[in-house]
Amino acid sequence: xxxxxxxxxxxxxxxxxxxxxxxxxxxxxxxxxxxxxxxxxxxxxxxxxxxxxxxxxxxxxxxxxxxxxxxxxxxxxxxxxxxxxxxxxxxxxxxxxxxxxxxxxxxxxxxxxxxxxxxxxxxxxxxxxxxxxxxxxxxxxxxxxxxxxxxxxxxxxxxxxxxxxxxxxxxxxxxxxxxxxxxxxxxxxxxxxxxxxxxxxxxxxxxxxxxxxxxxxxxxxxxxxxxxxxxxxxxxxxxxxxxxxxxxxxxxxxxxxxxxxxxxxxxxxxxxxxxxxxxxxxxxxxxxxxxxxxxxxxxxxxxxxxxxxxxxxxxxxxxxxxxxxxxxxxxxxxxxxxxxxxxxxxxxxxxxxxxxxxxxxxxxxxxxxxxxxxxxxxxxxxxxxxxxxxxxxxxxxxxxxxxxxxxxxxxxxxxxxxxxxxxxxxx
Amino acid sequence: xxxxxxxxxxxxxxxxxxxxxxxxxxxxxxxxxxxxxxxxxxxxxxxxxxxxxxxxxxxxxxxxxxxxxxxxxxxxxxxxxxxxxxxxxxxxxxxxxxxxxxxxxxxxxxxxxxxxxxxxxxxxxxxxxxxxxxxxxxxxxxxxxxxxxxxxxxxxxxxxxxxxxxxxxxxxxxxxxxxxxxxxxxxxxxxxxxxxxxxxxxxxxxxxxxxxxxxxxxxxxxxxxxxxxxxxxxxxxxxxxxxxxxxxxxxxxxxxxxxxxxxxxxxxxxxxxxxxxxxxxxxxxxxxxxxxxxxxxxxxxxxxxxxxxxxxxxxxxxxxxxxxxxxxxxxxxxxxxxxxxxxxxxxxxxxxxxxxxxxxxxxxxxxxx
Numbered sequence: 001x002x003x004x005x006x007x008x009x010x011x012x013x014x015x016x017x018x019x020x021x022x023x024x025x026x027x028x029x030x031x032x033x034x035x036x037x038x039x040x041x042x043x044x045x046x047x048x049x050x051x052x053x054x055x056x057x058x059x060x061x062x063x064x065x066x067x068x069x070x071x072x073x074x075x076x077x078x079x080x081x082x083x084x085x086x087x088x089x090x091x092x093x094x095x096x097x098x099x100x101x102x103x104x105x106x107x108x109x110x111x112x113x114x115x116x117x118x119x120x121x122x123x124x125x126x127x128x129x130x131x132x133x134x135x136x137x138x139x140x141x142x143x144x145x146x147x148x149x150x151x152x153x154x155x156x157x158x159x160x161x162x163x164x165x166x167x168x169x170x171x172x173x174x175x176x177x178x179x180x181x182x183x184x185x186x187x188x189x190x191x192x193x194x195x196x197x198x199x200x201x202x203x204x205x206x207x208x209x210x211x212x213x214x215x216x217x218x219x220x221x222x223x224x225x226x227x228x229x230x231x232x233x234x235x236x237x238x239x240x241x242x243x244x245x246x247x248x249x250x251x252x253x254x255x256x257x258x259x260x261x262x263x264x265x266x267x268x269x270x271x272x273x274x275x276x277x278x279x280x281x282x283x284x285x286x287x288x289x290x291x292x293x294x295x296x297x298x299x300x301x302x303x304x305x306x307x308x309x310x311x312x313x314x315x316x317x318x319x320x321x322x323x324x325x326x327x328x329x330x331x332x333x334x335x336x337x338x339x340x341x342x343x344x345x346x347x348x349x350x351x352x353x354x355x356x357x358x359x360x361x362x363x364x365x366x367x368x369x370x371x372x373x374x375x376x377x378x379x380x381x382x383x384x385x386x387x388x389x390x391x392x393x394x395x396x397x398x399x400x401x402x403x404x405x406x407x408x409x410x411x412x413x414x415x416x417x418x419x420x421x422x423x424x425x426x427x
Numbered sequence: 428x429x430x431x432x433x434x435x436x437x438x439x440x441x442x443x444x445x446x447x448x449x450x451x452x453x454x455x456x457x458x459x460x461x462x463x464x465x466x467x468x469x470x471x472x473x474x475x476x477x478x479x480x481x482x483x484x485x486x487x488x489x490x491x492x493x494x495x496x497x498x499x500x501x502x503x504x505x506x507x508x509x510x511x512x513x514x515x516x517x518x519x520x521x522x523x524x525x526x527x528x529x530x531x532x533x534x535x536x537x538x539x540x541x542x543x544x545x546x547x548x549x550x551x552x553x554x555x556x557x558x559x560x561x562x563x564x565x566x567x568x569x570x571x572x573x574x575x576x577x578x579x580x581x582x583x584x585x586x587x588x589x590x591x592x593x594x595x596x597x598x599x600x601x602x603x604x605x606x607x608x609x610x611x612x613x614x615x616x617x618x619x620x621x622x623x624x625x626x627x628x629x630x631x632x633x634x635x636x637x638x639x640x641x642x643x644x645x646x647x648x649x650x651x652x653x654x655x656x657x658x659x660x661x662x663x664x665x666x667x668x669x670x671x672x673x674x675x676x677x678x679x680x681x682x683x684x685x686x687x688x689x690x691x692x693x694x695x696x697x698x699x700x701x702x703x704x705x706x707x708x709x710x711x712x713x714x715x716x717x718x719x720x721x722x723x724x725x726x727x728x729x730x731x732x733x734x735x736x737x738x739x740x741x742x743x744x745x746x747x748x749x750x751x752x753x754x755x756x757x758x759x760x761x762x763x764x765x766x767x768x769x770x771x772x773x774x775x776x777x778x779x780x781x782x783x784x785x786x787x788x789x790x791x792x793x794x795x796x
Contacts, residue, residue, distance in 0.1 A: 017724045024725075028732040032739060039743060141559055186686075187559045217735075224728070237623055352611050352727040353443065 004249070004257035008229055012265060021225045022269070026276050033205060033277045037284065040198035043169045050171050051102035055095055062091035101171070114159040117173050118152065125152035141187045144180040144309035151176045154293050157316060163289045166197035166204060176295060179390045180309045201288030202281030206274060207319060210326055211381045216362060218273045219266060219334045223341040224355045226265030229258040230421070231345035231354075255421045259414070263338055270334065292319040297386040299395050322384060325399065329380050332406040336374055337362070339413030346420050369397065374409045377402035430638070434646035437616045444650065447612050448657060455596055455661045459669065462592065465585040474524050480546075480557055481520040487554055488513035509552050516545040532579030536570045543567050565686070572680040572688055578673065587670035589663065590677045590691035594758070596662040597698055601655075601757040603738045606709060611727065613650045614713045617643055621721040636790040640714060644783060647710040655702060659695075684763045697761045704775040705754035711782040718789045751775040 012018055065088035072080035104112040125148040136142055154176050158165065168174040177195035199205050209215075233240035244254055281288075293316035301311045337358065344354045365375025369392045376397060382388040383402050389395050438444050491510045495503070519542040526535040543563040546556045558566075573580055581591045599605075620626040629639060677692035689697075716726045737755050740746070746753045746760060748768035753760045754775075761767075 017722055020722075020725050021728050024728055024732060028736060032736065035736075035739065035743075142555070184558070184562050185565055186561045221728075221731075225724075350443075350615060351724065352615065352731075356608055356611065 001253045001257060004254060005261060008257055008261035012226065012229070012261065018225065022272070025221060025225075025269075025273065029273055029277050030280050033280055036198065036205065036208075037200060040167045040200050043167050043196075043198055046169055047105065047167075047171055048102065051098055051105065054171075055098045055102070058091045058095040058098065062088050062095060065091060105171075108164065110164060111159060111162070114155050117155050118159065121148060121152045121155070121173060125149045141181065141183045141191050143175065144178075146180040146309045146312055146314070147175060147178045150178055150295055150314055153314075154295065154316065157293045161289075161291050163292050164201070166199045166208075168195065168197055170194050178295065179297065179387050180305070180312075182305070199288065200281070200285040202278045202284075202286070203288035203290065203319065203323075204292070205281045205288075206278055207292070207294075207322070209277070213379060215270075215326070215330050215380055216333065216337065216378045218270055219330070219337045220341075220355060220358060220362075221273075222266035222269040222334075223262075223338055223358065224351050226269060227262045227338060227341045227354075228345060228351050229262045230255075230342070231349050231351075234346075234424075235349045251422065252418075255418055259342065259417065262342065263335070266334055266338055267331075270330065288319075290318065290320040290323075293317070294319055294322040295385060297390055299386060299389055300393070303393075325384050326380055329377075329383070329399070329403060332403045332410065333378065333380070335410035336406045336413070339410045339417060342417050343413050343420065346417065346424075369394075371396040371401055372405060374402075374405045377406060430634070430642040431646045431649070434617070434643055435650070438613060438646070438650055441612075441616050443612045443615070447608065448654060451600065451654065451658055452661050454599075455658065455665060458596065458599065459587065459592065459665050462585045462587050462595075463669070465582075466587065469582045469585050470527065470530075473527050477520050477524050477527070481517050481524070483555065483557055484513055484517050484520065484546075484549070488517065505552075509549075509554065512545065512549055512552065513554070516542065516549055519545055533574065533577060536574050536580060540567050540570050540574075565682070569680065569682065576675065576678045576680070578675070578679055581679070587666060588673065588676050588679065589666040589670050590679050590695065592666040592670060593659070593662045593695055594681070594691060596658060597695070598758045600658050601698065601702055603734055603755050606705070606755055607731070607734045609651060609654055610647075610709050610713050610730070613647050613710075614717065614726075615723065617647065617714070618717040618723050618726050621717065622723050630793055637787045640718065640783060640786045640790050644711055644714045644786075647713065648707055651706040651710060652703065655699075655706060659699065681762065683765055685765070687765045689762075689765055694761060697767045698757055700767065701754050701761060701772065702757050704772050705751070705757065708751050708775045708779050708782075711779045711786070715782040715786040715789070718786045749774060751778050 065084050069081060069084035069088060072084055101113065101116070104110075125145070151173060155174075157163075165174060175195050177192075177197075181191060183191050197208070199208050230241070232238065245251075296315050296317055298313040298315065300308050302308055340361070341354055341358050344357055345351070348354055348357070362375055362378055365373060366378055369376040369388065371394065376388070376392075377383050379388070382391070383397065383399055386398075388397050488510055491506055491513065495506055495510060498506075500507070519538065523535060523538040523542050526538050543558075543566060546558065547560055547563055550556050550560055570580065581588050583591060584595065586592055586595065677690060677695070679691040680688040681691055681694055683689055713726075713730070716729060720726050720729065734755065737752055741753060741756045741759065746756065746763065748760060748763050749770045751771060751774050754771070
C-alpha cells in the first residue's frame with residue numbers, strides 16, 4: 001500500500017508539467033497580491049490628496065478672509081472686521097485640523113483617527129429616543145442604523161486592541177459594509193467605492209482572498225493539477241491502468257493509493273497557495289493582527305428589513321477564530337469538490353473539461369441556496385458570518401450543517417468513485 | 428482550404444463543440460422561458476416597490492399630521508406644506524400603481540416621473556424617501572428618453588423585448604466565462620496534437636509553417652464565429668417570434684458608463700463588431716500559446732490564469748476601449764462610452780498579426796526526433 005502510494009507520488013513529481021503548473025499558479029497568486037497592493041496604494045494616495053485638497057481650500061479661504069479684513073480695516077467697517085476675523089479664525093482652525101488628521105494618517109497613528117471617528121459616530125449609532133438618527137452618506141444613500149452600530153463597535157474594539165485598519169477610500173468614517181444597505185445604481189457605486197477595503201498586511205490579504213471565493217477556486221485548480229491520477233492512465237493513448245491489473249495487486253489498495261495521492265496533492269497545493277501570498281504580504285507590509293474583529297450577524301428578528309436594521313444584533317469574533325473555522329470548512333469542501341471531480345474524471349478524460357464542468361456545477365449549485373444543498377456553502381465567508389442567513393431568510397444554513405453536508409456528500413461521491421472503479425475492471 | 432476542412436473534422440468529431448452549441452441553444456431557450464414567466468412577477472415586484480414607497484411616505488405624513496394636531500393649525504406653515512406635499516406624492520404613487528396594474532406602460536412612465544419630481548421636492552424638505560436623489564434623476568432621464576421613443580420600460584434582467592433580451596443573452600455568454608469555455612473547447616483538439624505527437628505527422632507533409640499556422644487559426648476563428656453567430660441568431664429569433672411585438676425595439680436606450688445614452692441597436696452592432704475582433708485575437712493567442720508551450724495542460728492553465736487576472740483587472744477598473752483584451756468582458760467594454768473606438772479594433776488586428784507571426788516563427792522550431 002505504502003509503496004503504491006509512493007509510486008503514485010513519484011509519477012506526479014517526475015512530471016515536468018506538475019512543476020510548471022505549480023510555479024505558474026504561485027506566480028499568479030503573488031502577482032495578484034501586487035496588483036491588490038497597487039490598488040491599496042492608489043486608494044491611500046487618494047485619501048492623502050483629498051486631505052491636501054481640503055487644506056488648500058481652507059488656506060485659500062483664510063487668505064480671502066484676511067484680504068477682506070484688511071479692506072474692512074481700511075474702510076473702518078467694524079461689523080465687517082469682526083466677521084472677517086471670525087471667518088479667518090475658522091478657516092485657520094480647519095487648516096490645522098486637516099493638517100493634524102493628515103499627519104496622523106501618514107504616520108499611521110490610528111488611535112487619534114479612531115477616537116475622532118468614535119466621537120462623530122456615537123450619537124448616530126445610539127441615538128436617544130427623540131433624536132433624528134438619519135445618517136446620509138455621500139451620494140445621498142441613507143446608512144442604516146445597523147451599519148452605524150457595527151462600525152462604531154468595530155472601531156471601539158480596534159481602538160481598545162490597538163489594531164491597524166484596512167485601507168479605505170474616505171477621510172471621514174471608515175464604514176464597515178454590512179448586508180443591510182439596499183442601494184441601487186450610482187448610489188451603490190459611490191457606497192462601494194467608499195467602503196471597499198484593501199488589506200496590505202499578509203493575514204489581512206488572506207482574509208480578503210477568502211471573501212472573494214479564493215478557496216473553492218484554489219481547490220478546483222488543485223483538482224486540475226493533481227486530480228487526474230486515475231483518468232490520466234485510462235485514456236485511449238495511455239492505458240497504463242491495464243498494466244496494474246495484470247500485477248498481483250489488491251485493486252482496492254490501488255484505488256485508495258491513487259485517490260489519496262490526489263487528495264493529499266490538493267491539500268498540499270492549497271497550503272502552498274495560502275502560505276505563499278501570506279509570506280509575500282508579511283515581507284512587504286507585516287503580518288497583520290490576528291485579533292482583528294470579524295463581524296458575525298446574529299440573524300434577523302422580524303420579517304421587515306427596515307425594522308431589522310434597528311433591532312438586529314451582531315457580535316465580533318477574532319480573525320484567528322475565523323481562520324481556524326475556515327480551515328476546517330476548507331477541508332470538508334476540498335473532499336466534496338475533489339470527490340466530484342474524480343467521479344467526473346472517470347467518465348471524461350480531459351482535465352480542463354472536467355474543471356469547467358465542476359466549475360459550472362458549483363456555480364449553478366450556488367444559485368439555489370438550501371440547507372441541504374452542499375454548494376450553498378461554497379462562499380465560506382458568508383456562511384461563517386451568517387450573511388447567508390439574511391440573504392435567504394433561513395437560519396438553518398449554519399456552519400456545522402455545512403461541514404456535515406459536505407462530508408456526507410463527499411463520502412457518497414467517494415464510494416461512487418470506488419464502485420465505478422471496480423466496475424471498470426470487469427469490462 | 429482542405430486543411431481547414433480537416434481541422435474542422437477533428438473539431439466536430441470531438442463532440443464537445445456540438446455539445447456546447449446545443450447547450451447554448453438550450454440555455455437561450457431556457458432563459459427566454461424564464462423571462463416569459465417572469466413578466467407577471469416583474470409587474471408585482473414593481474407594484475410592491477411603489478407600495479413600499481407610498482407606505483413610507485404616508486407614515487411620515489401621519490406623523491406630521493399628529494404634530495400638526497398638537498400645535499394647532501396655522502402655527503407652522505412649513506409643516507402644513509410638508510403634509511400637503513406628502514399627500515400629493517402619496518396620491519401620485521397610488522395613481523402610478525393603478526397605471527402599472529392596468530398595464531398602461533407609457534402613462535406609467537409619465538406618472539413615475541411626476542412622482543419622482545414630487546419625491547425630490549419632498550427630500551429637499553428634510554423628509555425621507557427610499558430612493559436617493561441621484562437614483563431618481565437617472566430614472567427620470569431614462570423615462571423621458573423612453574417616452575420620447577414611445578417604448579415601455581423593461582426590466583433588463585427579465586425581458587422578452589427582442590433587443591433587451593439579446594443584450595441579456597450577450598451579457599450572459601460573451602464574458603470571461605463564455606469566451607474561456609469557447610476557446611478551450613475549440614482549441615483543445617489543436618493543442619492536443621502536441622501531446623499525442625500527431626503534429627509530427629504533418630511535418631512529413633509538404634505544408635509550410637505559415638500555411639499550417641494560418642489554417643489552424645482560421646479554422647478556429649470560423650468555429651468561434653459559428654458559435655458567436657448562433658448565439659445572436661438564436662436570441663434574435665426566439666425573442667422576435669415569441670417576444671413582445673414592438674415597432675422599434677432596437678431604439679431602446681441604454682446608459683453608458685458616462686451616463687449618456689446609446690440605443691440597443693448601437694449596443695448590439697458594436698458588440699458584434701468588437702466581439703468578432705476579440706475572437707480573432709483570442710484564437711491567434713491560443714495558437715501562439717500552443718506552438719510555444721506544446722503542452723495541453725500548461726496551455727490551459729496559462730490561459731486560465733490570464734483570463735482570471737484579466738477579469739480581476741477589468742472588474743477593478745483597468746478597462747478601456749482601446750485595450751484589445753478589455754473585450755473579454757464584451758458588454759462592459761462596449762458600454763464604456765457612446766462612440767466605438769476604432770483604435771481598439773486596429774490594435775486588435777495588429778496584435779493578432781504579431782501573435783500569428785510569432786506562432787509561425789515558433790512552429791519552425793520543429794524538433795524532428
